Amino acid sequence: MRILRLAELSANELSALKRRAEVDIEQALSVAGEAIAKIRQHGDEGVLEYARKFDFPGAETGNLKVTEAEFAFAREAIAPELKAAIAHACANIREVHQRQLPEEIQLGEIAPGVFAGEKVSPIASAGLYVPRGKGAFPSVMLMLAVPAVVAGVKRIIVCTPPGKDGSVEPASLVAAEMAGVSEIYKLGGIQAIAAMALGTETVPKIDKITGPCNVYGSAAKRLLYGTTNVGLPAGPSESIILADETTDPRLAALDLLVEAEHGPDSAALLVTHSEAVGLKAAENASEYLKQLPEWRRQFCSTGLSTHGGILLTESLQQSIDFVNEYAPEHMEILTADPMSLLGAIQHAGEILLGPYTPIPTANYCIGVNAILPTGGFARSYSAVSVHEFLKRASLGYLTREGFDRLKHTTQTLADYEGFPAHAMAIRERDAWLQTRDRAQSK
Ligand SMILES: NC(=O)c1ccc[n+]([C@@H]2O[C@H](COP(=O)([O-])OP(=O)(O)OC[C@H]3O[C@@H](n4cnc5c(N)ncnc54)[C@H](O)[C@@H]3O)[C@@H](O)[C@H]2O)c1
Ligand SMILES: N[C@H](CO)Cc1c[nH]c[nH+]1
Numbered sequence: 001m002r003i004l005r006l007a008e009l010s011a012n013e014l015s016a017l018k019r020r021a022e023v024d025i026e027q028a029l030s031v032a033g034e035a036i037a038k039i040r041q042h043g044d045e046g047v048l049e050y051a052r053k054f055d056f057p058g059a060e061t062g063n064l065k066v067t068e069a070e071f072a073f074a075r076e077a078i079a080p081e082l083k084a085a086i087a088h089a090c091a092n093i094r095e096v097h098q099r100q101l102p103e104e105i106q107l108g109e110i111a112p113g114v115f116a117g118e119k120v121s122p123i124a125s126a127g128l129y130v131p132r133g134k135g136a137f138p139s140v141m142l143m144l145a146v147p148a149v150v151a152g153v154k155r156i157i158v159c160t161p162p163g164k165d166g167s168v169e170p171a172s173l174v175a176a177e178m179a180g181v182s183e184i185y186k187l188g189g190i191q192a193i194a195a196m197a198l199g200t201e202t203v204p205k206i207d208k209i210t211g212p213c214n215v216y217g218s219a220a221k222r223l224l225y226g227t228t229n230v231g232l233p234a235g236p237s238e239s240i241i242l243a244d245e246t247t248d249p250r251l252a253a254l255d256l257l258v259e260a261e262h263g264p265d266s267a268a269l270l271v272t273h274s275e276a277v278g279l280k281a282a283e284n285a286s287e288y289l290k291q292l293p294e295w296r297r298q299f300c301s302t303g304l305s306t307h308g309g310i311l312l313t314e315s316l317q318q319s320i321d322f323v324n325e326y327a328p329e330h331m332e333i334l335t336a337d338p339m340s341l342l343g344a345i346q347h348a349g350e351i352l353l354g355p356y357t358p359i360p361t362a363n364y365c366i367g368v369n370a371i372l373p374t375g376g377f378a379r380s381y382s383a384v385s386v387h388e389f390l391k392r393a394s395l396g397y398l399t400r401e402g403f404d405r406l407k408h409t410t411q412t413l414a415d416y417e418g419f420p421a422h423a424m425a426i427r428e429r430d431a432w433l434q435t436r437d438r439a440q441s442k
């Protein structure tokens with residue numbers, strides 16, 4: 001467990017800390033570029049080559065799509081308690097995202113005769129990427145499928161990596177069905193992203209792909225930016241636990257390990273100006289680590305000694321300033337009065353308040369979305385929500401009074417910018433209206 005003192009970090013050390021995992025996307029870009037070129041040229045055959053190589057040796061065009069029999073098997077394969085948990089989480093996620101829905105039409109009079117607003121509509125098709133490499137993610141299935149369905153997207157497909165035998169994780173299938181999504185393809189990584197972005201004989205070309213993925217999927221998204229909308233940058237998991245001298249170090253230690261266990265590239269930090277709490281939490285974390293299985297303990301130990309750890313600051317304000325610079329994917333406020341700090345937190349994908357709101361409750365079932373921007377992108381991207389699957393058209397309406405009110409300004413700006421047809425559309429229309437008025441007044 002690294003213990004860092006913010007005041008003692010060099011500029012390079014600080015920027016390395018904020019850069020998180022050196023996501024070696026460069027290495028992945030070459031394999032992604034090759035795969036995308038093949039899939040662009042050969043469609044399904046290109047997809048199958050990479051699907052067989054990296055996931056499912058028996059992949060064929062005929063078995064890429066999950067069948068009704070596989071859904072039926074999944075329903076029976078999972079324990080009633082797990083099914084009930086997925087249903088409970090799904091209900092809360094649906095409730096939260098339904099509350100996010102905006103009015104379809106908003107039009108207001110901003111000046112006499114001048115009406116302005118917007119028209120909200122769902123995107124036509126969405127491709128949801130549900131990862132499977134280092135974990136099973138029925139929760140991610142819910143976090144992507146529920147808002148897409150609530151938004152009213154007509155065509156929703158899912159790509160998720162299968163096992164070597166071509167099977168798809170059953171709880172994720174049950175979650176998809178509960179969310180209202182049934183078109184699921186057994187594809188992961190680059191081949192999944194490329195198939196959805198480009199379209200093949202089997203996989204439809206999709207208007208927007210969204211969902212967290214590893215460095216390979218991320219490389220494909222980067223190369224296919226512009227071919228389709230590749231959604232928010234959701235990469236390796238990361239978190240900041242913000243503590244003060246009142247924080248129970250055991251809770252801080254427990255919650256520090258949560259996101260650390262996702263992978264060796266996860267970044268989990270405890271940020272506090274209380275050296276006593278920080279050092280005690282480090283001790284507690286070492287004890288709690290012993291309760292994890294070896295592979296998850298390894299993930300935590302690697303991440304907490306390279307990208308994460310305990311960061312000691314000199315004041316609560318300095319801790320808050322660091323949070324805003326770092327812009328974590330997840331953050332917990334475990335200080336004496338979390339609500340009082342809410343206004344000060346400007347950049348985070350998710351803000352959880354107090355000792356009864358540990359990150360896993362939001363990962364799974366508070367109902368807020370857990371697919372969040374990583375890598376500092378919480379400075380400019382939002383958590384997934386119903387808005388991820390909606391778009392807004394500007395809406396304008398002028399009465400004759402409104403036209404008369406705006407015609408001079410419109411023409412002046414068109415003339416200045418050198419757009420004569422823009423100006424002519426106003427000038428000639430105005431002459432036509434004046435002529436019509438005179439004719440009608442006789
Ligand atoms: N930001 C979020 O909201 C969020 C949510 C959940 C998970 N995550 C993160 O998403 C990531 C998911 O990554 P993952 O690996 O578990 O699953 P993944 O599905 O992204 O990656 C597995 C795929 O990688 C491909 N692959 C593996 N090795 C390859 C190679 N050598 N060359 C080319 N392709 C290869 C395979 O096709 C496989 O299907 C994790 O880092 C996790 O922490 C983030
Ligand atoms: N913490 C992950 C996002 O970084 C979400 C998740 C799903 N399951 C467990 N955790």
Ligand SMILES: [Zn+2]
Binds near residue numbers: 262
């Ligand atoms: Zn998590």
